[in-house]
Amino acid sequence: MHHLAGHPNVISIVDAFEDAVAVHVVMELCSGGELFDRIIQRGHYSEKKAAELARVIVGVVEQCHSLGVMHRDLKPENFLFVNHAEESPLKTIDFGLSMFFKPGEKFTDVVGSPYYVAPEVLRKNYGPECDVWSAGVIIYILLSGVPPFWDETEQGIFEQVLKGDLDFISEPWPTISEGAKDLVRRMLVRDPKQRLTAHEVLCHPWVQIEGVAPDRPLDSAVLTRLKQFSAMNKLKKMAIRVIAESLSEEEIAGLKEMFKMIDTDNSGHITLEELKIGLEKVGANLQESEIIGLMEAADIDNSGTMDYGEFIAAMLHLNKVQREDHLFAAFNYFDKDGSGYITPDELQAACEQFGLRDVHLEDIIREVDQDNDGRIDYSEFVAMMQDVDFGMKVFQ
Structure with a gap:
């Protein structure tokens, strides 16, 4: 985490204290709540706002990858707001599964969370591209309120991640812009070599500041589903x-x-x-x-x-x-x-x-x-x- 110090959207370490039993790390206080909870509380939400959040999330991924770090556990719970102010910064937390990597290096240990894990992680042959997949899943949920790959069991979720089809037909996708669908589709390509890099995502017209993401409100059902997804279990x-x-x-x-x-x-x-x-x-x-x-x-x-x-x-x-x-x-x-x-x-x-x-x-x-x-x-x-x-x- 010291490696990423100074990035405006990465939580900072304030201090560390060691006793006979453990090392106690004091982190920057983030009291503004989780990503999904903030969206739900606001009650108004547009594609433009989703694109802004996507820009922050993928910006952190790009910074990590440029420094030879992959997060490996990107999920909505790992993005917290610093405070309750309208323009509060969003911070990435929990680098407990992160790893340094070298170009071309492959990893085999299966880590991450079921909804967000990339298919190549399940196949035990992956690199930093897995973070782009996880970010793509988060963006899919930000736009629709549900995960792209789900099932009634964890094993079923993994099978969907490996083989399931992306749904752009069910509500609210018919009303979502083509730009958003194009980005998500290219982030959730199963072949990591064909997947967009974090830098390419940030260059996509839908993500860019003053880009093509429309400012009209998303269907209220998206907020309802986000609330249900957040409350699960x-x-x-x-x-x-x-x-x-x-x-x-x-x-x-x-x-x-x-x-x-x-x-x-x-x-x-x-x-x-x-x-x-x-x-x-x-x-x-x-x-x-x-x-x-x-x-x-x-x-x-x-x-x-x-x-x-x-x-x-x-x-x-x-x-x-x-x-x-x-x-x-x-x-x-x-x-x-x-x-x-x-x-x-x-x-x-x-x-x-x-x-x-x-x-x-x-x-x-x-x-x-x-x-x-x-x-x-x-x-x-x-x-x-x-x-x-x-x-x-x-x-x-």
Whole structure:
């Protein structure tokens, strides 16, 4: 990150302190919220604004690549606004998976997040072009409110990334400019050699300042879908963490030892690579895509690593959360007044306890609330916890 110091759209390191256990890094404060949340809050949004955001995102990619750095985990959650001002700078965060590269060098470790991962990453033969693919996915979502490649399972998402067709027919694409579609199409070319470079993206007429991106408002349905996409799975992640933290010492004794064994550098956090090696050692027969999904399922703070609590949550996710007493205890954690329902106020309090800000409660509740009474009862909560397809229904 010191390598990228000074770029206006890359978060800066303020200081670092070391004690006997860890190195504590103090980062620049970004209190303005995540990229999608800001768009939703404003309530007005145009292609021109999407092009402006694309220019910032790809500008960071170009700077990284010019310095021999690839990010490898570009996603909307990794773009934060410095403050709530209208013209607040947008900052790129979380360089935990970034790597230095040399021209022509190829990498094989599968990293990144399912919706945004490039096909060549899944094929274990990639270079910096993977960042342009991820940026293209973000731009597709900025314009339509949904990811270009999705399915009901993580494995299904990966198959779509490798083979699925780009949809420019469904709403709102008929009303999106040809320039925007041309750019996205050329960023999401599966052959990295044929894909636009970051510099070529910035030279595209749709992205340029005073370029061809129209200023008319995008369909309001785009904002609605963005809200739903942003809310996906947040309650389920919190609930799994609650169950993990309520387990008895006897129940987690084995998992505690496993965490120590996998955390080879004793940092208190497990990286994706450590998780892959550790699960292999204990004989867990998981595909790489499933391990990435495991990390995603438990990584509440989007740090790209798992702390002890998140690891226990991940193991719960792996073994399915089906014990009645665990589910009931988790439900009661949210249902503070014992009414038998999780209300918006109770959900808000839980989000604050977990440090989740700018969460759209109505979308989380709507996704789980089967009888549309504006609250979540126990049977709805259990259905969410045991439904592997939960979170994808918003696109169907």
